[in-house]
Amino acid sequence: MNSFNLSEWALTHRSFAWFLMILTLAAGAMSYMSMGREEDPSFSIPTMVVSAAMPGATAEEMLTQVTDRIERKLQELDGLDVTRSVTYPGQAVVYVDMGDEVTGDDLDASWLRVRNMMSDIRADFPQEFQGFAFNDDYSDVFGNVYAFTYDGFTPDEVKTYVEKIRDEVQALDGAGKVDLMGTREQVVHIEFSADRLAALGLDAQTVLSALSAQNRIVSSGSIQTAQERILIRVSGQFDDVAALAEAPLRIGGVFFT
Structure with a gap:
């Protein structure tokens, strides 16, 4: 008995063979067009x-x-x-x-x-x-990255505007995490005169501890009335750099200005 010969069968049934080839190509094209795909696919790293x-x-x-x-x-x-x-x-x-x-x-x-x-x-x-x-944020994918440039604005002003934009983007449907990169945090550098500290009998760490204690948020008590409870707050916190520079210090029972 002769075995089945696919090539011979295709040559003798050309019309049907062409039909199967066209059907296969059409099915493949339809599958490709309907296949799910994402520009930034999500994945999990365990x-x-x-x-x-x-x-x-x-x-x-x-x-x-x-x-x-x-x-x-x-x-x-x-x-x-x-x-x-x-x-x-x-x-x-x-x-x-x-x-x-x-x-x-x-x-x-x-x-x-x-x-x-x-x-x-x-x-x-x-x-x-x-x-x-x-x-555990390895699988986070940034769909869009926006860069902000500025001319005539300070870094703090730009940061304020960008933070408002971040809040609006975060509220959009489908938005995930929105991060800011390259922002500058406000920092106050305190420099001491070693000669003046030595003349006053102080050291830098003692002065820093006194400033930290003055800038601390603490409860100062409360007053209870018949209708409400009123909180008392005595604040020595520094509102700006000038207040920090002019702050009087109490160290060991002695005031320094």
Whole structure:
């Protein structure tokens, strides 16, 4: 018995063969046109970075007092694949890798559990421990990037305008996270005269502590009436740079102006 020969069959049934070829091409073209596609497709990376800081600690102290505690607690996490860590003097970085079966909403729930776990053990760390920082934004995709230039405006004025634009963009339907990059934070630099401090018998740290205490927000009590409770606030906070420069200081019972 002769076996079936596809080439011979196609040559003897040319019309039907052409029909099948055209049908296949048409079906492929329709499938391609209807196939879902995105310019910036979303995807999930099953890794979170947990950073911890304790200034002044050696790498060995960070390993035994911080890194090991974090990794032991993370072993309780459902769906955990592996943890990887890097320890530096004063800083520890732990990578939390989830298994391939953890995706979508389950992955978001896992990151929330990681944060809760770290909150649960926060009190177990030394007093010098400064806390945790979490990063699980690997899969964020910026659909649009806008650059703002300015002429005749100060950086603070431009920042104010851009922040208003950010709020309006954030309110748009379908908008995700809106970040500002390259902005300048307002910073006041305080310079001391070493000779004058020495003449007054002071040091820079003492003066900074006095300024910090004066600029602190504290409760000054309240007055309870029959109708309402009135809060009392005595504020010594600095409103501008001039107020900071002219601030009188009380150090050791002595006032300095």
